[in-house]
Amino acid sequence: xxxxxxxxxxxxxxxxxxxxxxxxxxxxxxxxxxxxxxxxxxxxxxxxxxxxxxxxxxxxxxxxxxxxxxxxxxxxxxxxxxxxxxxxxxxxxxxxxxxxxxxxxxxxxxxxxxxxxxxxxxxxxxxxxxxxxxxxxxxxxxxxxxxxxxxxxxxxxxxxxxxxxxxxxxxxxxxxxxxxxxxxxxxxxxxxxxxxxxxxxxxxxxxxxxxxxxxxxxxxxxxxxxxxxxxxxxxxxxxxxxxxxxxxxxxxxxxxxxxxxxxxxxxxxxxxxxxxxxxxxxxxxxxxxxxxxxxxxxxxxxxxxxxxxxxxxxxxxxxxxxxxxxxxxxxxxxxx
Amino acid sequence: xxxxxxxxxxxxxxxxxxxxxxxxxxxxxxxxxxxxxxxxxxxxxxxxxxxxxxxxxxxxxxxxxxxxxxxxxxxxxxxxxxxxxxxxxxxxxxxxxxxxxxxxxxxxxxxxxxxxxxxxxxxxxxxxxxxxxxxxxxxxxxxxxxxxxxxxxxxxxxxxxxxxxxxxxxxxxxxxxxxxxxxxxxxxxxxxxxxxxxxxxxxxxxxxxxxxxxxxxxxxxxxxxxxxxxxxxxxxxxxxxxxxxxxxxxxxxxxxxxxxxxxxxxxxxxxxxxxxxxxxxxxxxxxxxxxxxxxxxxxxxxxxxxxxxxxxxxxxxxxxxxxxxxxxxxxxxxxxxxxxxxxxxxxxxxxxxxxxxxxxxxxxxxxxxxxxxxxxxxxxxxxxxxxxxxxxxxxxxxxxxxxxxxxxxxxxxxxxxxxxxxxxxxxxxxxxxxxxxxxxxxxxxxxxxxxxxxxxxxxxxxxxxxxxxxx
Numbered sequence: 137x138x139x140x141x142x143x144x145x146x147x148x149x150x151x152x153x154x155x156x157x158x159x160x161x162x163x164x165x166x167x168x169x170x171x172x173x174x175x176x177x178x179x180x181x182x183x184x185x186x187x188x189x190x191x192x193x194x195x196x197x198x199x200x201x202x203x204x205x206x207x208x209x210x211x212x213x214x215x216x217x218x219x220x221x222x223x224x225x226x227x228x229x230x231x232x233x234x235x236x237x238x239x240x241x242x243x244x245x246x247x248x249x250x251x252x253x254x255x256x257x258x259x260x261x262x263x264x265x266x267x268x269x270x271x272x273x274x275x276x277x278x279x280x281x282x283x284x285x286x287x288x289x290x291x292x293x294x295x296x297x298x299x300x301x302x303x304x305x306x307x308x309x310x311x312x313x314x315x316x317x318x319x320x321x322x323x324x325x326x327x328x329x330x331x332x333x334x335x336x337x338x339x340x341x342x343x344x345x346x347x348x349x350x351x352x353x354x355x356x357x358x359x360x361x362x363x364x365x366x367x368x369x370x371x372x373x374x375x376x377x378x379x380x381x382x383x384x385x386x387x388x389x390x391x392x393x394x395x396x397x398x399x400x401x402x403x404x405x406x407x408x409x410x411x412x413x414x415x416x417x418x419x420x421x422x423x424x425x426x427x428x429x430x431x432x433x434x435x436x437x438x439x440x441x442x443x444x445x446x447x448x449x450x451x452x453x454x455x456x457x458x459x460x461x462x463x464x465x466x467x468x469x470x471x472x
Numbered sequence: 473x474x475x476x477x478x479x480x481x482x483x484x485x486x487x488x489x490x491x492x493x494x495x496x497x498x499x500x501x502x503x504x505x506x507x508x509x510x511x512x513x514x515x516x517x518x519x520x521x522x523x524x525x526x527x528x529x530x531x532x533x534x535x536x537x538x539x540x541x542x543x544x545x546x547x548x549x550x551x552x553x554x555x556x557x558x559x560x561x562x563x564x565x566x567x568x569x570x571x572x573x574x575x576x577x578x579x580x581x582x583x584x585x586x587x588x589x590x591x592x593x594x595x596x597x598x599x600x601x602x603x604x605x606x607x608x609x610x611x612x613x614x615x616x617x618x619x620x621x622x623x624x625x626x627x628x629x630x631x632x633x634x635x636x637x638x639x640x641x642x643x644x645x646x647x648x649x650x651x652x653x654x655x656x657x658x659x660x661x662x663x664x665x666x667x668x669x670x671x672x673x674x675x676x677x678x679x680x681x682x683x684x685x686x687x688x689x690x691x692x693x694x695x696x697x698x699x700x701x702x703x704x705x706x707x708x709x710x711x712x713x714x715x716x717x718x719x720x721x722x723x724x725x726x727x728x729x730x731x732x733x734x735x736x737x738x739x740x741x742x743x744x745x746x747x748x749x750x751x752x753x754x755x756x757x758x759x760x761x762x763x764x765x766x767x768x769x770x771x772x773x774x775x776x777x778x779x780x781x782x783x784x785x786x787x788x789x790x791x792x793x794x795x796x797x798x799x800x801x802x803x804x805x806x807x808x809x810x811x812x813x814x815x816x817x818x819x820x821x822x823x824x825x826x827x828x829x830x831x832x833x834x835x836x837x838x839x840x841x842x843x844x845x846x847x848x849x850x851x852x853x854x855x856x857x858x859x860x861x862x863x864x865x866x867x868x869x870x871x872x873x874x875x876x877x878x879x880x881x882x883x884x885x886x887x888x889x890x891x892x893x894x895x896x897x898x899x900x901x902x903x904x905x906x907x908x909x910x911x912x913x914x915x916x917x918x919x920x921x922x923x924x925x926x927x928x929x930x931x932x933x934x935x936x937x938x939x940x941x942x943x
Contacts, residue, residue, distance in 0.1 A: 165791035288927035293916040405786040439787040
């Protein structure tokens with residue numbers, strides 16, 4: 137554990153700075169829009185007002201309300217303060233709903249698709265990749281090109297083709313939404329069954345892409361380890377094949393764990409397009425609707441949320457790595 | 473780097489062929505099928521206004537319309553010729569809406585309608601011109617009724633039945649005005665005046681009948697019908713399934729998909745390649761500099777790289793695109809993609825350069841007195857070359873996918889046609905739900921063969937240059 141706390145402190149400070157940069161981007165960029173969003177809102181509010189004095193009053197009070205009459209740097213601190221209190225403002229388009237409410241309502245849907253598909257995809261992908269590397273021959277010749285295909289096909293193309301062929305054409309799956317439109321959310325079997333049916337296609341699409349990518353990664357990592365000198369040496373020593381395989385697998389799977397953690401951290405941005413294709417009510421659908429309706433507070437709420445989850449995931453990975461692997465701590469501390 | 477050995481890898485060759493097929497299609501298809509003026513009127517659909525985008529013409533109807541213009545141009549009438557010239561140029565430049573309103577004008581300025589006008593004035597009506605054929609027919613019916621009333625009134629004049637006359641004049645004001653002088657004159661001359669009235673009106677009646685006949689033949693003339701019916705037949709139907717004229721059907725804007733997709737593939741490839749070049753260059757320069765120099769520059773660049781890696785590129789892309797608002801063109805999209813894609817290349821190049829920095833041959837060069845630039849170019853780059861090419865290939869693939877993602881999210885240039893934009897349209901216009909597969913399956917295959925081809929090339933090269941991962 138030598139140097140861990142120093143390592144931890146360094147990482148914490150660095151991630152905090154990155155977090156501030158992300159906050160600043162989220163704060164600044166929407167304010168650069170020609171004709172800022174508040175002016176657009178004002179134009180709507182003032183459309184019926186003819187009295188100039190009254191119009192100026194409304195304008196001033198609105199600017200005051202949104203804090204736009206203050207200098208930019210002060211606005212930034214107000215924004216940061218709000219974010220730390222979980223206040224992301226109200227949606228323009230779904231007024232007066234709170235952006236944080238919209239996000240917390242959409243998040244479960246996104247997680248319901250992403251979490252199982254990433255984990256199952258990771259497990260199946262790694263098994264396939266390992267099998268392809270160890271068994272070679274026909275296994276490698278079928279698994280590898282297929283995995284390469286599924287990892288290179290853009291996820292929206294796969295989702296689109298699955299929606300058409302399995303949903304629209306073959307009628308095997310419902311094609312969009314999270315449950316049948318005529319059903320009301322309730323604790324009945326019919327409702328849960330409908331939920332499950334609608335969940336399958338987006339799950340499959342995300343899972344297949346994950347399987348492809350992981351199988352490719354695991355295959356090349358395993359091959360790399362199998363060709364390493366220590367394997368040859370162990371074979372010469374007469375160590376049983378099973379034992380060698382265990383060591384090789386342990387070494388090969390380590391980078392794959394990073395891959396899983398990273399994709400869990402970026403799962404919200406990874407889910408966007410699949411949700412849009414299947415009109416699944418997660419954060420992706422909210423974001424695309426927000427972009428469509430020029431709903432600035434919701435857009436910047438979504439992007440901030442995506443950044444924060446990614447930062448937390450990355451931070452956690454680095455800390456866990458520092459905890460279990462002293463070499464990483466040493467390198468990091470040496471570098472700086 | 474020996475280029476020939478790459479061709480020993482079957483995967484690399486297969487991938488290269490896939491990519492080349494799409495590149496060839498994007499470049500050469502518009503040449504082989506050079507925007508056939510009869511099928512589609514778009515020289516370059518990327519930068520023309522929406523109205524022109526709709527103007528894919530049906531070849532047969534286009535010919536018919538031209539024949540009719542030819543025929544009408546023989547009629548000597550100044551205003552008609554003026555409208556005809558307008559319609560002709562509108563058709564040639566693909567402005568269908570303009571041609572449509574022109575075709576309506578032709579009907580109004582046709583000599584027949586002018587004659588109609590003269591007839592009405594002769595009969596004592598106002599000089600209005602009927603708006604179209606239907607109105608003209610209704611007007612003719614009225615004029616015939618007027619003629620009948622005149623005949624009836626003449627009979628009553630002869631018998632001196634004033635009350636019956638009044639019943640007619642109440643309904644027909646023009647008639648009332650016409651017989652007013654007769655009624656005011658001496659009743660003994662009424663019979664004689666009635667004779668003249670009938671005689672005059674029999675002549676104008678012949679005129680009415682003649683116009684009626686011409687109107688009938690006028691509407692029976694096929695070519696004129698074709699011209700008037702442009703809206704229905706001249707425009708290619710929306711969402712039409714694949715046919716002989718349109719091998720991949722048409723989309724929701726009546727666009728010929730096989731041509732549209734060639735332009736879309738071209739733009740996607742342009743964005744992918746330019747973003748790949750810029751991202752690889754930025755990553756290469758920063759990575760080499762940081763890795764070779766070490767110290768403070770290295771720290772700063774590493775920190776920058778890590779920041780960009782940790783903040784999701786999607787977030788930066790969405791925020792920048794939203795902030796840029798209407799300032800949109802393909803190179804802006806390409807720039808945004810490359811500005812978020814370079815960090816991975818920079819990180820890998822830096823790591824490799826750091827490990828090369830203190831090798832003997834590099835120290836040797838340093839002692840010899842070569843400059844930084846020379847050492848990087850001759851002592852370090854050769855070791856990185858294969859990696860850089862592979863990274864570039866992946867950057868292009870991800871650039872194309874990112875562009876599509878941006879388009880599907882609804883940000884980026886909405887007027888440019890790219891493969892992603894075509895998928896966005898297919899989703900927006902419910903092509904998937906309505907089962908109009910030709911609007912997205914070919915596009916999906918096109919984009920997949922590029923990305924799959926590039927990944928195949930990358931993995932083939934990996935196999936050639938990294939003997940350690942050969943199975």
